[in-house]
Amino acid sequence: MDEDRQKPRDKDQWLPAATAAGTVRDADFTTVSSAEVEALYRPSDLAGHDYDRDLGDPGDYPYTRGIHPMMYRGRLWTMRQFAGFGEAEDTNQRFRFLLEQGQTGLSLALDLPTLMGYDSDDLRSEGEVGRCGVAMDSVLDMERVFEGIPLDRVTTSMTTNAPAAILLAFYLVAAERQGVGFDQVGGTIQNDILKEYIAQNTYIFPPEPSLRLITDIFAFCADHVPRWNTISISGYHIREAGATAVQELAFTLANGFAYVDAGLEVGLDVDVFAPRLSFFFNAHIDLFEEVAKYRAARRIWARHMRERYGAKDQRSWLMRFHTQTAGCSLTAQQPDNNIVRTAIEALASILGGTQSLHTNSLDEVLALPTERAVEIALRTQQVLAYETGVANVVDPLGGSYYVEALTDRMEEEAEEYFRKIDALGGVVAAIDKSFFQKEIAEASFRYQMQVERGDKVVVGVNKFATGGPPRVETLRIDPALEARQVERLRELRVGRDQAAADKALSDLLAACTGGENVMPVLLDCARAFCTLGEMVATMKTVFGVYRETPVF
Template identity: 60%
Template sequence: MKMVDEEERREIQSALEAWEKGPVAKTVSRFPERREAFATPSGITVKRLYTPLDVDSLKYNRDLGFPGAYPFTRGVQPTMYRGRLWTMRQYSGFATARETNERFRYLLEQGQTGLSVAFDLPTQIGYDSDHPMARGEVGKVGVAIDSLADMEVLFDSIPLDRVSTSMTINAPAAVLLAMYIAVAEKQGVPMEKLRGTIQNDILKEYVARGTYIFPPQESMRLITDIFKFCSEKMPLWNTISISGYHIREAGSTAVQEVAFTLADGIAYVQAAIDAGLDVDKFASRLSFFFGSHSNFFEEVAKFRAARRLWARIMRERFGAREDRSCRMRFHTQTAGCTLTAQQPENNVVRVTLQALQAVLGGTQSLHTNSRDEALSLPTEESVRIALRTQQIIAFETGVTDTVDPLAGSYFIESLTDEIERRAMEYIKKIDEMGGAPRAIEKGFIQREITQSAYEHQRLVDSGERVVVGVNKFVIEEGHTFDYMRVDPEAERRQIERVRSVRASRDQSAVDDALAALRAAAEGTDNLMPFILDAVRAYATLGEICDVLRGVFGEYRAPDVL
């Protein structure tokens, strides 16, 4: 940071050497350090001490700058949390639309400021609830949505012009977005007023999350169709949430999380540019999603590094002219994979620290996990504690009172630099392979992630990496938790519901809309208006996806292990 001139540099250098040879050597000879070498989980060496010498190459204006301005290292808004706190957004949804609607209204009453919809797996994979593959899965990990009728119930009495809604939906994102637009229409809210996010990030589904339907090329078309549609009609809508969270959950390191997420981001931007969009027209609506894992400083630095690297990529690689196109806004979720089934109360502490990291890293919204999620779906009480955790950080700790409070820490800045550098190396490698979609097809990204996951597990098994309550400080325990259970009758009820929707709608309108959609899919028209028409006619999610399956085919995973 050029905090020191040449002379002072030399003074520090010699003082540092004297300290190493003197007091340190003496202490270490009598009391050896706990380990020979220290490193972050990404493998970045952690030194005993960081000094101005470690940030010598940083140029303040170039590398850190000011909040709200390029390269956004210190945050995406000028005043950050002094102005407005992050959005507290708990991912939830289970069973049927009716029950989820009740949970949403409860959360809004509790002070939550945004909704986040979890869909069940059949919905995420484009199957109606009565599809044979849906058996046992309906309403399990989220809410089942088969048609507009379910969506109407889901947002009943929730004014869509006043909440922002995030939907974790990818392969059929266009369909769920269309349903959201249609519900808003019925409430009298025009689509240009809608605020929210669809995840819409198919590339990470292929490598880490698995809810893909169509092959990459066709999926990319759907995504760019959404970009185009929203750039014209939904200026407040986040068209994609490019997600590192699931890559991290699948076992990647922090460096890999940044690298693979940004490589995916590059692929989306390139696809949109190739489809004829002006980068400054859509880039500001891209958003990101990261995990917040266990290693405190590495995680804080990761958020800052990702922000800076993305800004540079947008400007230098894609020639974005406007600052807001270079601004990486992201949602954070505390890392589900760090939750332990053993001594689950400890998870509250883990989540607290991880949430604090995300706030110190400048997140725009945050989901805090519930303590019991390694065991089952969270209970209402657990969800409340998780939300309260955010509120305590926001209102009691004072960490929100100044922007980017850890900046200037020799260690944090040095780590930020190193993470950016290592992530860039990966991105170069992926570029050489022909970009993220090719690297995925070759299985490169999947293999890297699985290798890291395996190494992590080996380190935990050997005790080298401590997980409290799992491989150290273990106790005999009987579980005393109440489990949240999805009513087994919910599946049957939902099946009846979708069948009655099919029986009561105007079938010829559905047939016409689906035929028009098929024709459009075979051609090159933007599919969003056709999907919207089909949704309005109460065509089901499964029917719409089947039309697209017929034209696009289905994705088959490579045999990567």
């Protein structure tokens, strides 16, 4: 054997030697986020690493390797497919189908009028009722969605932000009407308004009153709904809007810290609300970058919560998160390829230690998914969980020179963003200055140009394209449902005790104007069959509405 090959070399010597030994393809070797990565990582890349300080065993601070000692040997991740469309009955049927297929948690998709605070009969709702999710005008719609599904037996995640407090009130009153106490229900509301201004754009009120609604929910649930995750601080939409992995990481955690600050400002004890904070990340196609992102996220959160905020309860240090595979990585062309992409992204989230997972369906780039497509997506998770062996070992990529080096670097880059955001005056001030919006628009445009130049390959789109329209069946929403939902709403208004509804809405107005917690009055509004649109309109008179400053 060649003498020289046995000698340890440092990286400066290795790279020229390796490059000289073989040709390098003319290709892009950056991550999907355009982050430079080296051809090889070696022990020298982890110089100064300290196992206990930087990683720790799973279940130990700083939780880089996972939040539970046994991770998936103890309990698999929750398979939670986001679903909801059409009328309440359609969604109820899809939920029952998913539960029968072995899904273990529910995730409710609401239509745009609901997310934006309009009733189905509002002029602004025309054409949008039941399209992106189910229409939810009153507690009766919530009740119909969960018909035959006992609310003490499932946990439900609801993707709602601006009107989150109202949807939570609907859910709790629906449980109450099933005979289930508030302390027996479990679930999550997204309730993350900051990322709405940054990326997803389903905002209603300005930041200040929106943050007040959020802290009202923190306080109410701490006392009455102990199993409820009061917020799901979301990077998903930030990433979908075009952000890089580091931007997703940094902006999401910055928002997380802003919510902690908001809780502290209204006098809540950090250990009272922080254990119920949860997170939601994207799983994009660059597997190792994604794994490093989740690991860095856990470590950053733990360090800041313990060291900066002085949280004492270990549960305040733990970052629990849901993951969804990247919708923006899917292609309309050759849609079957999306099954493969989704499987790899799901794998990334599992290797990264997610607590729950939604896998996208192959047709979601075209329309809401068909039942067949949803089944494949769920089966993908089941194959990963039960066949591949990836759930046997905790943090199997821990100790990889590459993954550890990338985890460190992403943490450093996120810290740099935190300093920038602080210098701008914090998250809300940075939103006002369009800082996030510009950063994301820039990254998104850069990626699009890379795809158009062919620097970034998208199989079936800019390479190996076959042409012709995609061959795939899509789900059609019945256009007549809008009229049916409007009619149901009319019946509700005619049939309810109007004086009780008026009284509840005037109490809501008083609570919004004064400083008292709005949750109890929102529950009374739900019980009095006030509609979502009526409640939001009442709140708007006090809180006002938010208008974006468009930047591109």
